[in-house]
Amino acid sequence: MSSTLTSTINRTFSIAPMLDWTDRHYRYMARLMSAELLLYTEMVTTGAIIHGKGDYLAYNSEEHALALQLGGSNAHDLAICAKLAADRGYDEINLNVGCPSDRVQNGRFGACLMAEPKLVAECVTAMREVVDIPVTVKTRIGIDEQDSYPFLTEFVETVRDAGCDTFIVHARKAWLKGLSPKENREIPPLDYDRVYQLKQDYPELSISINGGVKSLDECRTHLTKLDGVMVGREAYQNPYMLAEVDQQLCGSDRPVLSRDAVLEKFIPYIEKHLQSGGRLNHISRHMTGLFQGEPGSRVWRRYISENAHKPGAGIEVIEQARKNMSI
Template structure:
């Protein structure tokens, strides 16, 4: 299955070192509809790198590739490859504020070069018959007026881009770390709502500070989509009710036990190919977030999954550790319960 029709009501943000193909496979088990984004991949890595930076699992659809770059020709080369590989969307990063990204002349600093962004988007649209979208901020440094944002949107819209994912904070290009840029600049949700009111023909999703599905429903009253970042990684079971609450499906909610069981063939295949257990279990650490005994689960995985020869028994041992640390009156993990 390729190029699945996208409903961006809910998506998971591209997060460097986090949203790799193992996390995306894991996330897909909990939600069939959520749009998943790759980590940002630079054009240089795809064109000149030694590895396969476009690899993904077919089960991940709908899946979007986020590209980092500012050379229209290079972006077009990568977009064509991504289209041929079956990605459902290509997203241009115009939001990352890190020094390394700025030195490469891409990310949030591109907000200051809207015509270049338009050229990049146009070049990709010419070679890829899938949506080409832009993830941006509401502003950069002192350029944070609503006029600045609409001028940017107008320029990119002019080449046919109809989908924008807007992180509702501006970015400080100097003086703040990427982590601080996710927390210190104030959230301005109303700015994004206003953008949708003024550009009703565009598909506008919001990103930044969203922690619950209830928050998401509130945003969806005003917007087309919500993108959740760190919360969906640190508390991944949040995704288990997305299909029901956000997309209106009436299927049963998958249990945590079922998630683990359905991960097992994937993990065993990864190990058989020479991979290490912690490459996958690091993404599963938060599966029991907030439940009694979850510390035992996290600790056992953290202390044992990285060891040479670690196999799937480590995961079931981690479940047992969690069981042992629960109050006696608490519900047991087996058989299929609805934790």
Template sequence: MSVKQPLNHYRRFSIAPMLEWTDRHYRYFARLMSSQTLLYTEMVTTGAILFGKGDYLSYNEEEHPLALQLGGSDPLALAQCAKIAAERGYDEVNLNVGCPSDRVQNGRFGACLMAEPQLVADCVKAMQDVVDIPVTVKTRIGIDEQDSYPFLTDFIDTVSATGCDTFIIHARKAWLNGLSPKENREIPPLDYPRVYQLKQDYSALNISINGGVKTFDDMATHLEHLDGVMVGREAYQNPYMLAEVDQRLYGMEKAVLSRDAVVDLMLPYIERHLQQGGRLNHITRHMTGLYQGVAGGRRWRRYLSENAHKAGADCEVVLAARASIQQA
């Protein structure tokens, strides 16, 4: 697909960058269900792009609109990577200022950068200077004991002074010491009103909210106050929710794809992947939640989990998994 609207149109709903999860296979799968969702890559570090042996930027053309999330804190390296991303056709570059993992902190990027707003501004400016696509920032509402509203607004003031006008705010602070990344997604309390206040005080900025968003009712509430919602785990673990996004959030009049239709549309993609030497479970691991909440859905999940990793596994495994749903 091509991007036919301004990128802010698509920002109304986006899927969060999630390590190990939002790879190109998941993004293709998600795009089948929603043409309007803004998709994000997993976080890719500047070191992986500049010095890694693999191609960390490959994607399917169908994934547009597509944003690359970068991890790094060196303005020069980030500028190099942003330039490569633009040349490769990405629609946006996003800087990770939200990830709290030890590995990220040791690399001096992620949430710990909230404590260095001028460095973040320098990074953003360096990327803006070499690309024409939007450069955006995903961050938290605070870190450790630095979680006051003035701390957050100082960060926004400093970074937005570069001309950066789009921020995705995870409505939890991050504890950089003592909590795992998983715990940082669950233990620090959500503070949605703080993000709403940010939009009130910075009405010219495009602000999306992330964290704990699960239902369309949740989204409707947030969209009364903000420009966009970013959904993470729910969009992965219950992916069929995406089949209603275009209709419910973008007002499109089109039929909702059935789960079975989604599977049928995935089969040619799976076949191509297998012909290129890929393995079935590279793709089906992202599809196990498709029948969540449906009678027999556990059989689908179990069949894929037990069989998709086997040597020679092909589309017949997917069809057999679907057939197992109907079994008594």
């Protein structure tokens, strides 16, 4: 399959796959604020898709461009899941080679796969054979004591030779033993220069950076050296930063939505969810940071946290929370 398809996706700014956070409700809200950003699902394991009872590939059509992040190391199973996802209209398949949790290591996927570049290459080949959408890899800069630049380049070259031309690099190594996933996002030091060096040495590859990015100004700095920036926690805890992505990073002249305009556009979606039997807190938990930094933001957060989980809670909880901000 041709790898030139990768260029049809705008990789300037993307939101990292985050377990329990980047579900379809959050992604819908993110898309209201930016037409250009690239969205990623939470990591979904091949086992869940093949053997699970739920529909792990469900999404809203408004979310495009949307990538599915897969967790797994069995090339056959990954190919099955990639094909299912492509048939469902996903725009990209991304293989997780960055998650350091014990559960992931026991399943032989995530960051521990950095030590097995040939296996990752096999997985990429198997997926590329059955889909005509980009297959990409999200990785770390190293694992445990294996964190030299040559270790990283050997991994990248092996996977590149299998036809992967797009890497998202979390600019920290992962400690597979002794650190929790949360600590692995904070304790290993960031090394942005190593990711810059990778792009310099492999200019033909699309390289995006991830890890510790907190503002659009920082994104702009990274974009002088790289193809894309992936933002994680900041895009979740302070989602309104997304409202200016198109204008500041992608050259768009569409008007910037106010926070209230985002809320107004989100309400019909929330109402539809409630009418179909969903609960308010499935969605409202993603909205608590919408007014981050604004007067009354604590009041907003507290009211939603205290009331949205109650049986029968409806849109009036959101409306009251907003009103309370100006009391």
